[in-house]
Amino acid sequence: MTTPAHSTRTVNLEGAARAAIAGGAPLALLIDLGMPGYAAFAMFAGFTAIFGATEPYRQRAVTTGVAGALQAACMLAGIGVALLGHPLWLQAIGLVVVLVVAVCTLTALQTIPAQPIFPVFAFVVSALVPLRPADVPTVLLIIVCSVAWAWLVAMSGVVLRRVIHPHAPHRLRPLGERKHRTLAVLRTRALRETVALNVVGSLVAGGVAExxxxxxxxxxxxxxxxxxxxALRQRHTLRRAWQRVVGTVGGTVVAVGILLLEPGVWWIVVIAVVGQFFAEIFVARHYAVTLLFLTPLALAVSWLSLPEAPQLLALDRIVQTVLGAVVSVALLLVGRAVERRRGRPLGATSAVPTI
Known part of the structure; x- marks a missing residue:
C-alpha cells in the first residue's frame, strides 16, 4: 500500500494556525475584559509559539520554554525601564543587554527565527508603554499566562499526532531531526562578531533615528x-534589506488605511489573527510578502497600547525602517571588506559552516 505524500499546504497551515491561536486568544480575552492597553504584552508572549516549530516535541518543549522565558524577561526589563521614566541612556543599556542575551540564547538553541527581532521588539515597546506601579501585578499575570498558553499551543501537536497520525499520517507534516546543540558555540569568535554587528548596528540606527x-x-x-x-549561520544579503523596506512600506499603507477607518477593538483582534496566520504562511517563501501581513499586525496591536495619529505612525514607520535598512547595508559593505582582507566570512568559523 502506498503512503500518501505529505501535504506542503498542511505544513504551512499547521504552524500558521498555532501562531494565530497563541497570540489571538489572549488578545481576545483582554479585549473582552476591557483591557486593550495591555494588548502588546499578549502579542509579544504569543510569539513564543513560533520558536521550535519544526523540532521533535521533546526538544521543542525546551526551545519554546526558553524562548517564552526570554520573551517574558525582555518585557519585564522594558517595564522596569518604563517605570523609571524610560530615560534614553537606560533604554540603550537595556537594548545592549537584550541583544547579547538574545543572540547568544537563540544561537545556542539554533532556533528559527534566528535573529533577535522578537526579544528586541518585546523590550523596546514594553519600555514605552505607560504603566503605573499598581499595574505591574496585572501585567505580570498577563505575561505569565500568555506565555504559558503559547507554550501549550506550541506543544498541542503531540495530542493531534496521537489522535490523527495513526489514521492519516500524511495529514501532518514530518518533524525535523533532533538538533545537536552545544554551548561551545558561545565561546567562538564568530558569535562575538555576530553580537557586535547587532549591537553596533542597533545603537547607530537608534542614535541617528533619535x-x-x-x-x-x-x-x-x-x-x-x-x-x-x-544570524551566525547566515550570510547578509542586500535582498533581505530591500525586501524589508518594500514589505514594510506596503504593510504600513495597509495598516494606515485600516486605522483611518477607526476600527473597533474586535476588528483589531481579527487583523492580528489574520496577520499572524498569513505571515507564517509566507515567511519561508517571501520576506516582503510576510511583512505585508506582519506590519499591520504590529502597528494595529501597538496602537491599542499606544494610540496616536495613523498618518504620523506611517511616516515614522517608513522613514525609520529605511534608516535601519541603510545602516544594515552599510554594515554589510564594511563586513564584506573585512572578509576580503582576512579571507573568511564575517561571523562564521570553520566549525560553524556558513549557509
Missing part, C-alpha cells in the same frame, strides 16, 4: 537592523 527632527519611534530603526542582519 536625532532626526520631527520623527518618533526610533526603535523601528533598531527593529529593521536586527531583522535584516545575519
Amino acid at each position: 536625532a532626526l527632527p520631527g520623527l518618533g519611534h526610533p526603535y523601528w530603526a533598531v527593529i529593521a537592523v536586527v531583522s535584516t542582519l545575519p
Whole structure:
C-alpha cells in the first residue's frame, strides 16, 4: 500500500494556525475584559509559539520554554525601564543587554527565527508603554499566562499526532531531526562578531533615528537592523534589506488605511489573527510578502497600547525602517571588506559552516 505524500499546504497551515491561536486568544480575552492597553504584552508572549516549530516535541518543549522565558524577561526589563521614566541612556543599556542575551540564547538553541527581532521588539515597546506601579501585578499575570498558553499551543501537536497520525499520517507534516546543540558555540569568535554587528548596528540606527527632527519611534530603526542582519549561520544579503523596506512600506499603507477607518477593538483582534496566520504562511517563501501581513499586525496591536495619529505612525514607520535598512547595508559593505582582507566570512568559523 502506498503512503500518501505529505501535504506542503498542511505544513504551512499547521504552524500558521498555532501562531494565530497563541497570540489571538489572549488578545481576545483582554479585549473582552476591557483591557486593550495591555494588548502588546499578549502579542509579544504569543510569539513564543513560533520558536521550535519544526523540532521533535521533546526538544521543542525546551526551545519554546526558553524562548517564552526570554520573551517574558525582555518585557519585564522594558517595564522596569518604563517605570523609571524610560530615560534614553537606560533604554540603550537595556537594548545592549537584550541583544547579547538574545543572540547568544537563540544561537545556542539554533532556533528559527534566528535573529533577535522578537526579544528586541518585546523590550523596546514594553519600555514605552505607560504603566503605573499598581499595574505591574496585572501585567505580570498577563505575561505569565500568555506565555504559558503559547507554550501549550506550541506543544498541542503531540495530542493531534496521537489522535490523527495513526489514521492519516500524511495529514501532518514530518518533524525535523533532533538538533545537536552545544554551548561551545558561545565561546567562538564568530558569535562575538555576530553580537557586535547587532549591537553596533542597533545603537547607530537608534542614535541617528533619535536625532532626526520631527520623527518618533526610533526603535523601528533598531527593529529593521536586527531583522535584516545575519544570524551566525547566515550570510547578509542586500535582498533581505530591500525586501524589508518594500514589505514594510506596503504593510504600513495597509495598516494606515485600516486605522483611518477607526476600527473597533474586535476588528483589531481579527487583523492580528489574520496577520499572524498569513505571515507564517509566507515567511519561508517571501520576506516582503510576510511583512505585508506582519506590519499591520504590529502597528494595529501597538496602537491599542499606544494610540496616536495613523498618518504620523506611517511616516515614522517608513522613514525609520529605511534608516535601519541603510545602516544594515552599510554594515554589510564594511563586513564584506573585512572578509576580503582576512579571507573568511564575517561571523562564521570553520566549525560553524556558513549557509
